[in-house]
Each structure stands twice: as structure tokens, then as C-alpha cells.
């Protein structure tokens with residue numbers, strides 16, 4: 648007899664990715680429990696005992712889930728959806744300590760499920776590979792095409808890297824704009840900004856943007872983003888399904904394996920010679936926007952994948 652266990656979704660209850668996934672899981676006959684990480688600890692009550700499976704949510708014991716989907720912890724003042732400006736202005740130190748406590752408990756919770764063998768999309772054990780300075784180096788070491796890149800706060804290293812070619816620069820963490828480095832960016836005054844924070848410098852890739860989704864070792868969607876701007880995210884013009892050449896498809900699956908991800912949305916961009924190079928693999932990619940514009944069904948694939956895990 649197959650045994651259907653619940654699927655836990657960790658994220659904000661009113662994040663459309665969470666709510667629509669919960670609804671689709673319901674259609675698959677699977678119960679979805681949302682652990683609302685945005686309203687924790689104000690609303691959601693969590694209680695963990697010293698036993699690995701001693702996990703209580705809102706007063707009741709939580710059965711060991713069949714699978715866990717992690718959308719986000721909302722455990723940092725800068726996290727999307729978190730608004731603690733007033734709390735930070737009033738007492739930044741206590742606010743940061745509270746976020747750190749919240750983060751440590753939530754990561755501990757996910758770690759318990761990982762220790763119990765629950766499939767997690769994606770697990771804590773792979774998170775150390777996600778920062779781009781290690782991620783891209785691991786891909787490069789595995790023989791995968793990545794752009795020449797420099798993460799640095801060293802002005803002279805930037806000048807050497809930029810000599811004689813077009814260079815893009817962007818935040819180390821991501822989430823900010825990508826811009827082309829100009830002659831005005833190589834002055835002493837401008838490069839002094841590197842004393843505040845390091846920056847990513849990368850060979851500028853002038854070609855098309857491709858987004859590929861992989862779930863449980865299979866490509867479930869690939870799209871091309873057509874835009875005239877350097878950074879596609881605020882400048883989307885058209886998104887259309889894009890069939891990957893077999894070699895690139897194999898590379899995408901290999902990149903997913905190298906980083907140990909069960910599920911990912913990755914960005915590739917074509918260089919001047921026509922090679923698609925990996926910009927990044929995201930461990931909790933958004934997908935509803937691509938489904939809406941390109942007619943893909945990433946939501947359905949993800950729901951069926953989680954349901955499959957919960958049934959086995």
C-alpha cells in the first residue's frame with residue numbers, strides 16, 4: 648500500500664509560489680503544510696524538542712514530511728517581503744539578533760528533515776556551494792563553460808582584468824543591476840568604492856539570455872529571454888520556449904549535479920563566439936512569471952515531483 652505523507656512548504660503563505668504550489672499539490676491528492684517563515688515568530692508557533700522528530704507546529708505534532716520545498720526563510724532584514732525599517736531604526740542590534748535566532752532555528756529544522764532522509768528542494772547541505780565565487784569555480788573545474796570572472800576589492804586587479812575588453816560588473820550576491828564597465832569606472836575615485844564592498848567583474852557576454860529549470864535530474868523547461876538591455880530582469884521584452892542543443896542540455900544536468908541541487912533555475916548567456924556560458928544556478932528560483940509568459944508548466948512539474956516524493 649502506498650503511503651502518502653504531507654509535503655511541507657517553507658515560505659510566506661501569501662507568496663504566490665507557495666500558495667499556488669499548495670493548491671496544485673491538493674489537486675494531486677497531497678496535503679501541503681505551509682510553515683510560514685515570514686510570519687514566524689510573530690504568528691506561526693514552532694516547538695522543537697531534543698528529539699530529531701520532535702517538531703510541533705501551531706501546537707500539534709508535525710508528521711515527518713514526504714518532501715520539503717524551501718521557498719525562503721525570510722530571516723534577514725534585506726530578504727524579499729521583509730519590512731523592518733522601523734524596528735531597525737529603533738534598535739538595529741536587537742533586530743539583527745532576532746533575525747539571527749530565527750534563521751538558526753529554521754535552518755536547524757530543515758537540517759533535521761535532511762538528517763531523517765526527507766528529500767528537500769533544496770537542502771542545507773548544498774548551501775555552501777551556492778555563493779557565486781565558489782559555485783562558478785566548481786562549474787569551471789568540472790569543465791563547464793563559465794565567463795572569465797573576477798570577484799575583488801582590489802583596484803589594480805580590476806584594471807588588469809578590464810584591459811582591452813568589454814566587462815560587465817554586478818553584485819557578488821546578485822539581485823542588483825548588471826552594468827557595463829566604462830572608462831569612468833577605472834578612476835581612483837570610482838574604484839575607491841571597492842573599500843566598501845567587493846564587486847563581481849565579468850567578461851561581457853553580448854548574446855542571448857537562456858533560463859533552464861531542472862528538477863530531479865530532468866530538464867523541465869527552457870526559455871529564451873529577448874531583451875535589448877544588458878540586464879534582462881527589468882527589461883523583458885519577450886520570453887519564448889527554447890529547445891536546448893543536446894550538448895547544452897547535458898551541461899545543464901551536469902552543472903546541477905556538481906552543485907548537488909534537486910531543483911534549480913539557471914541563467915546562461917551567449918558569448919561573442921556563440922558559446923552559452925553559465926552565469927548562475929539559483930537554489931530557489933521564481934518560476935510563475937516564466938509559466939505565465941512562455942507557456943511552460945514549471946508549477947505542474949514541481950507539484951508532481953513533490954507529490955511523487957511524498958508517495959514513495
Ligand code: ADP
Pocket residue numbers: 794815817820821822823825849850851852853856877878879880914916926927
Ligand atoms: P542574479 O543573481 O542577480 O540574477 P546574474 O549573474 O544572473 O545575477 O545576472 C543577472 C543578469 O544580468 C543576467 O541574467 C544577464 O542578463 C545580465 N548579466 C550578468 N552577467 C553578465 C555578463 N557577464 N555579460 C552580460 N550580461 C550579464
Ligand code: MG
Pocket residue numbers: 821822927929
Ligand atoms: Mg541569482
Ligand code: MG
Pocket residue numbers: 914927
Ligand atoms: Mg540570474
